[in-house]
Amino acid sequence: MNGDLVGVRDAIAQRATSAREVIDGYLARIDAANGVLNAYHEVFAEEARAAADSVDAAISRGDRLGPLAGVPIAVKDNIATKLGTTTCSSRILENYRSPFDATVIERLAAADAIVVGKTNLDEFAMGSSCERCAWGPVRNPWDPSRVPGGSSGGSAAAVAANLCAAALGSDTGGSIRQPAALCGVVGFKPTYGRVSRYGLVAFGSSLDQIGPICHSVRDAALLYEVMAGDDPRDSTCAARAVEPVSATLDETPRTFRVGIPHQYRKGNSPAVDTALERAALLLQKAGATIVDVDLPMTDLGISTYYVIAPAEASSNLARFDGIRYGHRSTAHGSQDLFDLYANSRAEGFGAEVQRRIMLGTYVLSAGYYDAYYRRALQIRRLIKQEFDTVLAQCDVILGPTSPTAAFPIGGVTDPLAMYMCDVYTVNTNIAGICGISLQAGLDHSADRPLPVGMQLQAQAFNEPMLFKIARALERASGPLDAAPPSLTTVA
Amino acid sequence: MDDGPAQLSIEDVRHVAKLARLAVPEDRLGPMREELVAILGHIAQLQAVDTKGLEPMAHPLPMTNRLRADESRPGLSLSDALRNAPARHGDFIAVPKVLGGESS
Structure with a gap:
């Protein structure tokens, strides 16, 4: 068993195993592998075992349980949990203990899922490699000398290495989809407003969404359904009803249209180009008509994003001032209020976060x-209008999630070059539509095989169609013919 | 990389750092200026786009303010609200003197 969410859930529900046995297995694998991977910042071993015991007791009593009973889920450490700390992988929140649970955490609990721990990220979700984590870099299970992607790299690595059944990430410009692609798993960014942001530490409030990182499209559909829906505590949540996606997953439309923008075919590694052609062919065999579409704004996405996201971040991160919570400087000269703010922030924030605050402050400043x-x-x-036009010509847009497979740790040092990793993902957030990344082949050009991800994007609130076509591609593509080495050595 | 609108001086960087409440050491001002100039140089491509008559889009969803009923309801307890405070004075958060200092 690959430890997928559906498999784990069904095994527990059918009493083929107990929730306690399941969690003990995951905790043992975490013990063995986390020292290398650094996927988790914190593991709630004792609490998770206790939660598993109550699930088992409830099953013995014949109680009616939630749809994820006993399933171990990892949570990105920028999502507030009363349990443990919520650090955003930043020194400024090193000891921060949230007095409340995020809405998605409450919904996981209502589904009887078990939060197994908090995963590392690029500080405040700003990055594409998880090298900018205050608690050390996260490593890719397929090749620990390489990055897992970011910013939800801890969550993606934990899923890929079978250190959880599924995980939560957050996606502001690709932070769920890109690490999912680099780790060979499924990552889904819902339509803006579909999942409550209450308790997600705000980065770019008009861009941020929480979403699932999973072993399969079906797992992602189920985890998404548990989390989605309106929330009075997030005024930007969409009020419209959530259409189910898991029930219709295998109902591939008899005919459907898949658009490939020619802008998505340039600047990719050869393995990524090959995977794109293969995915197009597989979808065609599954009933798709492939159409050429035009997204000329693709190249402007990064520039647009690196104005909007830092602007929103500079405003959101103003709350970290060393007064009510978080790191407070004790440096000489911090007796003055201004110096206390400036020193606390300079000591607490890492270089990339400071860079983006500076950039955001600049683009919002007078003149x-x-x-x-x-x-x-x-x-x-x-950009939104362009997607509206294209998504009137096709049901989904197909393209690579990232132009390359995972790069070596330390391999990309220029900030601007790092930003370019997200060329195919930022516009999804800018337009507020939905997108999913799934594994679509292997890149054999390096020492070890590395997964390549493909992305499908669909119109806002068209999750049912997105999931059907993603499932069709996943079924046609079949499993990868290799697994991360740490999976086989640790299992 | 000195093309476009990114004529950013060291003095500008110092000013932005002050607005952002970030203590940037003197020897970091130069490198930070160069990083910002490189990024702004790339972003300068936005200046070539014809944006005449386009309504700015601050948010992806068309939505209006949603207000809850104006009624009292339980919030955080005092101990929960204070539990992360870096310095306390009884039931208050301790801060440096705000008035009468030379705060900027």
């Missing part, structure tokens, strides 16, 4: 607001 921020918001409308 530059119109030239940068207002203009980026106008171009955001153009």
